Amino acid sequence: MPKTSSCENDPDNCLTQCIHPAAIRAVRAALPARSLLAELAEFYKLFGDGTRLRILAALSIAELCVCDLSTLLDMKQPAVSHQLRTLKQARIVKARREGKVIYYSLTDEHIRHVLRVGMEHLGEQYETTEAL
Amino acid sequence: MPKTSSCENDPDNCLTQCIHPAAIRAVRAALPARSLLAELAEFYKLFGDGTRLRILAALSIAELCVCDLSTLLDMKQPAVSHQLRTLKQARIVKARREGKVIYYSLTDEHIRHVLRVGMEHLGEQYETTEAL
DNA sequence: CATACATATGCATATATGTACATGTGAACA
């Protein structure tokens, strides 16, 4: 017979019972809302692409225009523009127009901080890049 | 005629010249290696999915087994296992076996830190969840 | 040793997403 019959059962998971109902209740109470975590995932997702990360790393060093970025990163201009659009919509970068040229930069120091924390995780063996 | 003819030209970007060759040189010198940034992107990518993030948020509160997770998050057991496998390969979570049950937890405090930094970025309006 | 159960894995598929190509937009300048 089941050890704990008083918890929500889902025959797709554990056949007869959930194993630690107390733990589940505790975690459920403290777990951030699903919608909040979804929003957070969308944020992290933007850092989860090599191209975008190279753009962000470059912008963390200096303000750059689209042309500079595409030369620097050896990318087609439309590809850079598309990524910048995504990053701008997410308020990760901001744009500043000067004549025909548009300069992009990180919106705030917080973005730089996120990059730094990730770099640190890759391990001290990489000797954290001074750029970030 | 071009203002600066001494810089690497890529007709796909700026037709006649790159705009700020000095800035490009400076950034190029400080930019982390492409491979390092690719590795970093792979790391962030794992946080860029709502499901995985819910798993990580749950594990940041308590050690849990697969069955608990699938009940808690209302997911099929194989889906949870698949994500846990990915997270384990990336050393973001670790597993501990106890009989038939396998308990998962975050590998270290650094992961919790990454989650916290992301939460903070979502803005103070969310009143940073005490769970993280 | 056979059964039960928690978890892992293989495979198929639907969806998401990054990039290329072509074209549109907008500002400066003659």
Place this chain on the structure above:
DNA sequence: TGTTCACATGTACATATATGCATATGTATG
């Protein structure tokens, strides 16, 4: 006002990936 050039956008497509289903693995137990 027409041209040039930096940048943006629309569409198409190829790839990556998250999930569901079926099934395998491994451990305890009778």
